[in-house]
Amino acid sequence: MTVTKSGFILSYLKYNDVSAIVKIFERENGIESYFIKNIYLRQNKKKSYLSPLMGIDFTASESQKGLPQITKISVSDSTKELEYSIINNAQMMLAAEFIAKVIPYGEPNGIVYDLLSEYCKNLSQNNALAFYLYKIIKYLGYGFDFSDAVYFDTKNGIFTNESSTFTLGEELSQIIRSIDDFSFLNMGLKNTHRKKIIDILMDYCGHHIADFTSPKSLEILRQIL
Known part of the structure; x- marks a missing residue:
């Protein structure tokens, strides 16, 4: 058959x-x-x-x-029609490894599949990787709790007015506040901020998703971005 x-x-x-x-x-x-x-x-x-x-x-x-x-x-x-470059390949490698870590083997997940399809179509957008990683994290039930507070707590995924070991500065917190909006795809970000946001997402998954460990390809992406 x-x-x-x-x-x-x-x-x-x-x-x-x-x-x-x-x-x-x-x-x-x-x-x-x-x-x-x-x-x-x-x-x-x-x-x-x-x-x-x-x-x-x-x-x-x-x-x-x-x-x-x-x-x-x-x-x-x-x-x-994708343009294959060192940066694009590294980002696709991370996305593939991430999916393998968060989706159980043999379990259908049409929504995550569709998000991956959208990611491939928007790969040329500056912040597509972080945007779609967050969309998948949100769909899995671990979306951030957005509020008007000043600092973003990277461990708990909330905004707070109290600074701590896990909170970001005001500038990066404001960037994170936009991650769920389509305008984030083409937001002008420094490479240091782009790398930091991906690190934050991976660390956040480590706190909330059982048995999650950072993808090995993350270090490759850090060196290329």
Whole structure:
């Protein structure tokens, strides 16, 4: 039996030099694993498809032993027009690793899938990564509590008038206040602020999402931004 599906590649592992095991986030089935035979053969031009958050359309055949096997693969419209650069690749790597950490294996999540699709369409926007990471965090039930108070508490996700170890300064607190608004996508930010906000989101997840640890790709992104 064969089925045709679409999804985003989250990670991949080389197997026996020429093949790979791929973890894919699908709209209908959530995160699933597949086997791709001979993808690393020299003459196989599709090995470049194995990239974090690459959107793919694929055909898979069920296997009585082991993982289902991908027999046909192509780049989907969701990422076909993306400009691949060092910065974009690093951001997509972080987003893919983040999804793998917060979405349970095999659990459908159409809303997060749609947010990822939107993120890919808006990747060229200055602050797309932080904006959509927050949107996913909010959907998972851990959105910030916005108020008119001055300082943002990075541990509890609230605004307060009392400064503490976990509160930001007024300037960065004001930036965080805008993170849930579409105007944040193109807000002019210093790279230091952009990196700090992503760090804040990852630390916040560590306080609120069970077993969450910062993605390994976070350090790569810090060095590139």
